[in-house]
Amino acid sequence: MGMSATILSARAYFPKPKATSRSRTTFMVSGSLAQYRRPPMPWRHPTTSRPLRGSEAARRTERGGIMGNVQSARRPQVLFGESVELRRHSREHYPLYARWYGDREIWHLTSWTPEPMSPVAVERIFEERENSSLSDSFAIHLPGEPEPFGIVSFINLNRANASADLSILIGEPEYRGSGYGTDAIRTLLCYGFEELQLNRVGLTVFDFNHVAIRTYEKLGFRSEGRMRQAVRRNGAWHDAILMSLLRSEWERRESGG
Numbered sequence: 001m002g003m004s005a006t007i008l009s010a011r012a013y014f015p016k017p018k019a020t021s022r023s024r025t026t027f028m029v030s031g032s033l034a035q036y037r038r039p040p041m042p043w044r045h046p047t048t049s050r051p052l053r054g055s056e057a058a059r060r061t062e063r064g065g066i067m068g069n070v071q072s073a074r075r076p077q078v079l080f081g082e083s084v085e086l087r088r089h090s091r092e093h094y095p096l097y098a099r100w101y102g103d104r105e106i107w108h109l110t111s112w113t114p115e116p117m118s119p120v121a122v123e124r125i126f127e128e129r130e131n132s133s134l135s136d137s138f139a140i141h142l143p144g145e146p147e148p149f150g151i152v153s154f155i156n157l158n159r160a161n162a163s164a165d166l167s168i169l170i171g172e173p174e175y176r177g178s179g180y181g182t183d184a185i186r187t188l189l190c191y192g193f194e195e196l197q198l199n200r201v202g203l204t205v206f207d208f209n210h211v212a213i214r215t216y217e218k219l220g221f222r223s224e225g226r227m228r229q230a231v232r233r234n235g236a237w238h239d240a241i242l243m244s245l246l247r248s249e250w251e252r253r254e255s256g257g
């Protein structure tokens with residue numbers, strides 16, 4: 001199947017999405033969707049699902065209490081955002097991932113590698129990610145859609161320091177600019193801060209990637225420095241900007257403070 005046919009069939013698969021109104025992130029753990037849905041939590045806000053300020057859950061979160069222990073035994077299979085679902089990767093989607101990671105525009109915006117990655121390299125990375133305790137990665141779907149349109153991940157998870165780095169890619173261009181990237185990151189952050197008990201989420205972004213910088217700033221990430229002339233693109237040097245979001249900042253924003 002040629003490239004144009006691949007693109008056509010991908011478009012057919014992805015009717016122009018509509019944001020649905022759905023309550024905040026919830027988690028499903030251990031296996032199939034039918035197996036377990038997190039029970040309603042009286043300490044959470046009924047529509048936002050965030051811990052209520054001053055509640056026992058909020059205090060547990062501050063103490064890094066029970067939730068961290070629970071998640072290490074059972075990784076959630078699905079996270080629900082407002083307009084997207086984050087699901088575990090499926091091998092059948094590796095060719096799609098290979099197309100995204102092999103794309104020159106995506107490479108230009110995201111990658112430290114000298115060239116776009118080969119399908120074999122992409123497959124190896126995802127195999128490794130699935131088995132690694134250093135990463136926690138999800139495919140981004142519209143609710144009910146079998147094919148993902150992006151990937152959002154925690155990488156370099158460091159339990160001792162309660163930190164991780166974030167990486168995101170909306171692989172299908174027609175899905176960019178509709179709020180899905182923001183929702184996918186917010187959903188992963190909610191999981192990271194509330195379930196994994198992270199204290200810090202960091203990332204690097206190239207200085208010319210204005211859309212990504214805007215997206216991160218909107219979510220509360222702050223710039224904390226620059227790796228000067230760390231990236232070369234088309235013969236020109238560019239800085240990589242270091243950004244981070246701390247749990248205290250996240251909680252302040254989420255509670256409307």
Ligand SMILES: CC(C)(COP(=O)(O)OP(=O)(O)OC[C@H]1O[C@@H](n2cnc3c(N)ncnc32)[C@H](O)[C@@H]1OP(=O)(O)O)[C@@H](O)C(=O)NCCC(=O)NCCS
Pocket residue numbers: 106109110168169170171175176177178179180181182183204205206209210211212214215218
């Ligand atoms: C960066 C990325 C994740 C953002 O996700 P998205 O779904 O496209 O962005 P959103 O629709 O959530 O918009 C986020 C912000 O960026 C702005 N934005 C989106 N597309 C834009 C565009 N083409 N030009 C200018 N601003 C744009 C939005 O207006 C919004 O800001 P606002 O609320 O102040 O208006 C996504 O575009 C992407 O994956 N790009 C390619 C890979 C990449 O760059 N990854 C990040 C590497 S560090």
